[in-house]
Amino acid sequence: MEIANDKLLEMHRNLLTSRRLGEKLYEIFCAGGSGMPWIHRGIGEEAIPIAVCANLRKDDYLKLTFRLDYCLFAKGLSLTEVIASECMRDCSELGRPRSPYFDPDFGLLAHTGAGGEEIPIYLGSAISIMLKKTDQVCVCVMGDGFASRGPVHESMVMAASWNLPIVFMIQNNQYGMGTSAKKIYKMKDISDRAKAYGFPGETVDGNDVIATYEVVKKHIDRARNGGGPSLVVGETYRLAGHYEGDPQIYRPKGEIDEWWKKDPLPRYQKRLLEMGVLTEKDIAELESTIKVQMEDATKSALALPFASYENHLKTAIDEL
Amino acid sequence: MAEQTQMLNYVSAIGAAIREEMQRDKTVAMWGEDLVSMRGAYGENPGMYEEFGDRIMDTPIVEQAILATGMGAALTGTRAIVSIMTTGFLAIAFDGLFMEVGGLRQEFGYTGPMPLVVFCRTGVGGGFGAHHCASIESTLMHSPGLKIVMPSTPYDAKGLMKTAIRDDDPVVFLAHGPVYFRGKQEIPAEEYLIPFGKADVKKEGTDVTIVVYAGMVRKALAAAETLSKENGISAEVLDLRTLVPLDIDAIVTSVKKTGRLLIAHEAMKRGGAAGEIAMRFTEAAPDVAKTLKTPVRRLGAKNVALPRSAELERMLIPNDKDVVAIVKEMMA
Structure with a gap:
C-alpha cells in the first residue's frame, strides 16, 4: 500500500507529540495540585491510537483505551483540551463541553470506570450511523484485559447480527493490570476470537506504525463501505506500570528491556529516515515546536477552572 | 359532536403511543428481543415492523448491549427506545443503567440531550418467580439521572409513553405486565400527553x-x-x-x-x-x-x-x- 508522505509525516508528528504529551502529563502529575486524580501511563503503546486516528474523520466515533485517551488530540482535540480533561478542568470557557472527552460532535462518548462497559455504548453510535445511512464508522480500541468482559462479547454478537459499521480493536499490551494476557488467552492469535462471531479478525504488530495503519485502514474502509464489523488485534507492550507506583512484580526478568528495543517511536523514525521522508534536522525542529506547544497548552489548561458544582447538577433530576 | 374515542387495553395503548411518535419523528427507533419476530415479546408492537421497517429491530438475547446501545444511539442523533423484556432482565444490565445511563453524563459534565426510553415489563402475578415479576423500582429510584414512569391505566400509559419518547433525558418506563390485556379503556383519539411529576x-x-x-x-x-x-x-x-x-x-x-x-x-x-x-x-x-x-x-x-x-x-x-x-x- 502506498501511503502519501503527508500522511506518514502527520503520523510522525502525532506519535512524537503523543510521547511528549505523555511525558508532560506525568510531569504535571508528579508536581501535584493539578487536579489529575491519578495517572495510568500509556508509554510504548502510542502507535495504535495514532495509526487509528490517521484513518478517521472528525465525525467518526472513537474509543481509545483509558490510558491513551490523551492521544485524542490526533482526533482533533487541542492539546489544551486534553491536558485540561486529564486535570479535571472545565473547558466551557473555550466554548467546549466541560470535558471534551465526552463530546458526541467529536465522536467521543467518554469512557466508564469499568472498562469494556462502554463498548456497547459506542456500538449504539454504529446503530445511529445505520439508521441515518451515513458513511461514518465507529472504532473501539480496548485493552486485552477489558476485552473479556460480558458487554464486549454481547456487542460483538450484536454487531455481527446487524452487520454494524464498527471495528473492534484489542490493544494487547500483554497485561490486564498485573495479569499476563498469556494466562487469559489460550490461543496463539487473539484475533481468532473473531471467527466465533463470524467476522474477519487480523493481528498486527501494534508497535509498527505503518503496518498498523494499513491493517486498520483495510478494516475501517470495509466497515465504511457496508462490510460490517471486524476485529483487529494490535500487539504492543505497556512500558510503565498499571498505575503510578505499581511495583510491577508480575513482569518476568528482562521482558521490559526486550520491548524497549521495539519502542514504536525510534522504530518509526528510523524507518522514515531510511525512506528519506524525514531528516534528523526535521526531527529536531519538530521537537522544539512541540516543546513550545506543550508549554503553552499546559499553561492554558491549568489556568482553566475546576469543574463547577452548577455544571455537575445540570442534568440532575428531581430533588437533590 | 361527541369527541372521538377508541377502546384500548394497556399494552395496545403503549403500542399506539410508540406508533404515533414514530410517525411524528423519523429519528425514533426501537430495538429489543423479539420485537419483530413475535411483534413484541408480549405482543406490544403489532403491525409496527410492517409500518416502520428497520426502525423496529430484533436483537440477540444481550440485555447489557441492548441497554447500552440505546444510550450510545441516544447520544448520536437517535431517539432510542430499547425494550428489555422484564425487570429481572433489566438487572442484568444494571451497570449500564445505573452507572452509565444514569450517571455518565454527570460524571463528565456533559449537558447535551440523551433521549432514551428503557421500556420494561414489571409487576407481580402468575407465580413466575423473580426474573419475570420482580419489582425493582426502588433500586432504580436510588440511581441518579433516571426518570421512572409506572402507569396504572391504559390512558396514563399512552400519555406518559409519548412524554417519555419526547423527553431529552433517559426515562425508565416500567409497564405493568399483569394489566397488559386486562380490560379496555376509552382513550381520546386526539393526541394528548401527560407530564411527568403530576400525580x-x-x-x-x-x-x-x-x-x-x-x-x-x-x-x-x-x-x-x-x-x-x-x-x-x-x-x-x-x-x-x-x-x-x-x-x-x-x-x-x-x-x-x-x-x-x-x-x-x-x-x-x-x-x-x-x-x-x-x-x-x-x-x-x-x-x-x-x-x-x-x-x-x-x-x-x-x-x-x-x-x-x-x-x-x-x-x-x-x-x-x-x-x-x-x-x-x-x-x-
Whole structure:
C-alpha cells in the first residue's frame, strides 16, 4: 500500500507529540495540585491510537483505551483540551463541553470506570450511523484485559447480527493490570476470537506504525463501505506500570528491556529516515515546536477552572 | 359532536403511543428481543415492523448491549427506545443503567440531550418467580439521572409513553405486565400527553390519603370502595404515575385535607419506595407532618424472594384486604 508522505509525516508528528504529551502529563502529575486524580501511563503503546486516528474523520466515533485517551488530540482535540480533561478542568470557557472527552460532535462518548462497559455504548453510535445511512464508522480500541468482559462479547454478537459499521480493536499490551494476557488467552492469535462471531479478525504488530495503519485502514474502509464489523488485534507492550507506583512484580526478568528495543517511536523514525521522508534536522525542529506547544497548552489548561458544582447538577433530576 | 374515542387495553395503548411518535419523528427507533419476530415479546408492537421497517429491530438475547446501545444511539442523533423484556432482565444490565445511563453524563459534565426510553415489563402475578415479576423500582429510584414512569391505566400509559419518547433525558418506563390485556379503556383519539411529576387523584376522599402506583392502584380503589360501603371511611387514592420526578406537592395537598397518609406498593417493603416517599413528605411539609392524626404507615411485600408459585405469591403481596385492614387501624 502506498501511503502519501503527508500522511506518514502527520503520523510522525502525532506519535512524537503523543510521547511528549505523555511525558508532560506525568510531569504535571508528579508536581501535584493539578487536579489529575491519578495517572495510568500509556508509554510504548502510542502507535495504535495514532495509526487509528490517521484513518478517521472528525465525525467518526472513537474509543481509545483509558490510558491513551490523551492521544485524542490526533482526533482533533487541542492539546489544551486534553491536558485540561486529564486535570479535571472545565473547558466551557473555550466554548467546549466541560470535558471534551465526552463530546458526541467529536465522536467521543467518554469512557466508564469499568472498562469494556462502554463498548456497547459506542456500538449504539454504529446503530445511529445505520439508521441515518451515513458513511461514518465507529472504532473501539480496548485493552486485552477489558476485552473479556460480558458487554464486549454481547456487542460483538450484536454487531455481527446487524452487520454494524464498527471495528473492534484489542490493544494487547500483554497485561490486564498485573495479569499476563498469556494466562487469559489460550490461543496463539487473539484475533481468532473473531471467527466465533463470524467476522474477519487480523493481528498486527501494534508497535509498527505503518503496518498498523494499513491493517486498520483495510478494516475501517470495509466497515465504511457496508462490510460490517471486524476485529483487529494490535500487539504492543505497556512500558510503565498499571498505575503510578505499581511495583510491577508480575513482569518476568528482562521482558521490559526486550520491548524497549521495539519502542514504536525510534522504530518509526528510523524507518522514515531510511525512506528519506524525514531528516534528523526535521526531527529536531519538530521537537522544539512541540516543546513550545506543550508549554503553552499546559499553561492554558491549568489556568482553566475546576469543574463547577452548577455544571455537575445540570442534568440532575428531581430533588437533590 | 361527541369527541372521538377508541377502546384500548394497556399494552395496545403503549403500542399506539410508540406508533404515533414514530410517525411524528423519523429519528425514533426501537430495538429489543423479539420485537419483530413475535411483534413484541408480549405482543406490544403489532403491525409496527410492517409500518416502520428497520426502525423496529430484533436483537440477540444481550440485555447489557441492548441497554447500552440505546444510550450510545441516544447520544448520536437517535431517539432510542430499547425494550428489555422484564425487570429481572433489566438487572442484568444494571451497570449500564445505573452507572452509565444514569450517571455518565454527570460524571463528565456533559449537558447535551440523551433521549432514551428503557421500556420494561414489571409487576407481580402468575407465580413466575423473580426474573419475570420482580419489582425493582426502588433500586432504580436510588440511581441518579433516571426518570421512572409506572402507569396504572391504559390512558396514563399512552400519555406518559409519548412524554417519555419526547423527553431529552433517559426515562425508565416500567409497564405493568399483569394489566397488559386486562380490560379496555376509552382513550381520546386526539393526541394528548401527560407530564411527568403530576400525580392523579384516582378517587377523591377526606379521611385518609392512600399513595399508590402501578398494580397497587387497582387494589387501593377496591379497598376504598369497601371502606366507603362497609366502614363509612372516605379514602383518597393518589396515583403517583411517575416515581421520579415525584409529585410531592400533590401528596402534601391531599394529606393536608385528610390528616392521614398510607403508602402502599407491591414491591418489597424493606428499602422500598414507600419509606422514601414518607421521608420526602416529612421533609417537604414538616408542619403538616406534625399535625397528622396518626403516624404515616406503609404497606409492601414481605422481604423474601418471589416464589415460583402463584399461591405463595398471593400471600406475600399486599392486596385490597390488607389496605382495608391498615386503614381501619389508622382510623381507630
